[in-house]
Amino acid sequence: MELNFYKYQGTGNDFVMIDNRDLSFPKENTELVAKLCDRRFGIGADGLILLENDETSDFRMVYYNSDGNTSSMCGNGGRCIVAFAKSLGLIENSTRFMATDGLHDATIDADGIVSLHMKDVDHIKTGNGYIFLDTGSPHHVEFVEDVRQVNVAELGAKIRYSDMYGSAGSNVNFVKPEADGRFSVRTYERGVEDETLSCGTGVTAVAIAVHYLGKTKSETVKLNVEGGTLEVSFEVRDGKYSKVYLIGPAEFVFKGTFIV
Numbered sequence: 638m639e640l641n642f643y644k645y646q647g648t649g650n651d652f653v654m655i656d657n658r659d660l661s662f663p664k665e666n667t668e669l670v671a672k673l674c675d676r677r678f679g680i681g682a683d684g685l686i687l688l689e690n691d692e693t694s695d696f697r698m699v700y701y702n703s704d705g706n707t708s709s710m711c712g713n714g715g716r717c718i719v720a721f722a723k724s725l726g727l728i729e730n731s732t733r734f735m736a737t738d739g740l741h742d743a744t745i746d747a748d749g750i751v752s753l754h755m756k757d758v759d760h761i762k763t764g765n766g767y768i769f770l771d772t773g774s775p776h777h778v779e780f781v782e783d784v785r786q787v788n789v790a791e792l793g794a795k796i797r798y799s800d801m802y803g804s805a806g807s808n809v810n811f812v813k814p815e816a817d818g819r820f821s822v823r824t825y826e827r828g829v830e831d832e833t834l835s836c837g838t839g840v841t842a843v844a845i846a847v848h849y850l851g852k853t854k855s856e857t858v859k860l861n862v863e864g865g866t867l868e869v870s871f872e873v874r875d876g877k878y879s880k881v882y883l884i885g886p887a888e889f890v891f892k893g894t895f896i897v
């Protein structure tokens with residue numbers, strides 16, 4: 638079987654994108670998804686995303702982590718599928734699509750910057766030296782002296798697999814406030830089981846967390862990630878975060894055919 642694919646990346650978080658409107662992709666084949674994401678035996682990516690028809694919106698997004706399993710919402714992948722849908726001629730510069738956590742509105746500008754509406758957040762848990770919230774995916778956030786000094790793969794895995802988060806686990810974000818008002822973030826991603834160059838739901842969680850903890854009064858937060866810069870904006874009313882937007886680039890890298 639020949640499988641046509643498109644490779645996209647959003648601040649270094651990269652994805653195999655497949656137009657599955659004909660539903661020909663073997664969606665239950667976990668081994669195939671993991672192989673396609675394998676950086677030596679396959680195409681290589683942090684995740685795989687299917688674009689499918691949806692009865693109530695422009696399209697449906699189905700997300701798999703690189704371990705081959707479907708997972709929760711992917712913010713960077715959500716931005717990339719908007720660029721992908723535009724390249725297919727499905728949409729022009731705005732869209733509403735369905736994802737695992739519900740409907741998302743998004744726009745894409747002339748420079749390819751995608752602004753993605755994320756879910757509201759009204760439940761934030763603070764613990765001893767960390768904060769936990771779900772922005773479409775679960776995120777543990779903790780502050781460090783220097784993100785460069787953190788062994789993200791080792792410490793991230795330790796927290797992700799700890800009793801704190803049970804069998805479901807969590808993504809893990811390490812944050813340092815910068816002098817210019819930005820925040821530097823490194824993320825260990827569940828289902829990739831390693832550090833990724835950025836995580837969209839992760840920086841969204843960090844932006845809300847730093848506001849919730851009073852480390853910024855701004856409702857727009859810029860974040861430095863390993864793969865570039867992302868911006869998160871929101872409104873806060875009575876402790877509820879709404880009108881949450883994840884803003885940043887989403888770029889086509891290459892396309893190809895994979896022989897299954």
Ligand SMILES: N[C@@H](CCC[C@H](N)C(=O)O)C(=O)O
Nearest residue numbers: 708711712713774836837838
């Ligand atoms: N990279 C994604 C997050 C994808 C899901 C996450 N790995 C999980 O399983 O929770 C993003 O950009 O949000």
